[in-house]
Amino acid sequence: xxxxxxxxxxxxxxxxxxxxxxxxxxxxxxxxxxxxxxxxxxxxxxxxxxxxxxxxxxxxxxxxxxxxxxxxxxxxxxxxxxxxxxxxxxxxxxxxxxxxxxxxxxxxxxxxxxxxxxxxxxxxxxxxxxxxxxxxxxxxxxxxxxxxxxxxxxxxxxxxxxxxxxxxxxxxxxxxxxxxxxxxxxxx
Numbered sequence: 001x002x003x004x005x006x007x008x009x010x011x012x013x014x015x016x017x018x019x020x021x022x023x024x025x026x027x028x029x030x031x032x033x034x035x036x037x038x039x040x041x042x043x044x045x046x047x048x049x050x051x052x053x054x055x056x057x058x059x060x061x062x063x064x065x066x067x068x069x070x071x072x073x074x075x076x077x078x079x080x081x082x083x084x085x086x087x088x089x090x091x092x093x094x095x096x097x098x099x100x101x102x103x104x105x106x107x108x109x110x111x112x113x114x115x116x117x118x119x120x121x122x123x124x125x126x127x128x129x130x131x132x133x134x135x136x137x138x139x140x141x142x143x144x145x146x147x148x149x150x151x152x153x154x155x156x157x158x159x160x161x162x163x164x165x166x167x168x169x170x171x172x173x174x175x176x177x178x179x180x181x182x183x184x185x186x187x188x
Contacts, residue, residue: 025108025111025112026112028108028111028112029108029109029111029112029113031104031108032101032104032105032106032107032108032109033105035101035104035105036066036101036102036105039066039097039098039101039102040059040062040063040066043058043061043062043065043066044058044059044062045058046062047061047062065094065098066098066102067102122152122155122156124148124152134151135147135148135151137150137151150164174186
């Protein structure tokens with residue numbers, strides 16, 4: 001976030017970002033829903049015209065083969081003769097788009113209906129002596145930007161302490177002169 005922005009401008013920018021992300025998730029969900037519907041319609045048409053099934057049976061067979069991912073050969077409507085490669089080719093050709101479409105639908109649905117991490121972010125509204133002590137990781141009486149970031153990441157369950165410690169250990173190993181900053185003296 002740029003320096004010099006007012007609190008209201010920051011909040012407006014965050015709200016706008018969250019709304020844009022929610023809209024993207026909604027569109028992705030709708031695309032997934034349409035893809036599944038098209039897949040089911042194609043399957044029904046194939047069962048009706050290729051296997052001469054009644055519409056009700058075709059709808060059932062389409063739902064089973066598309067949504068339960070059962071083998072086409074296990075359906076009563078499809079006869080797979082031993083030694084015939086055509087049903088195997090049809091099955092493989094069917095499952096490539098089916099797994100892709102159903103997988104996309106499941107992902108987009110969970111993303112759309114799930115929680116939005118940005119919206120759930122707990123912000124520190126007021127700073128008191130107790131909160132200052134909690135945030136002050138190194139105990140020097142001051143909270144640095146990185147201490148605040150660490151505390152917020154942990155409090156909001158965005159990362160675990162071991163991962164942060166590993167990242168900081170990596171930084172410390174690169175910081176040869178111990179300055180707390182990476183610079184030219186740390187090269188080599």
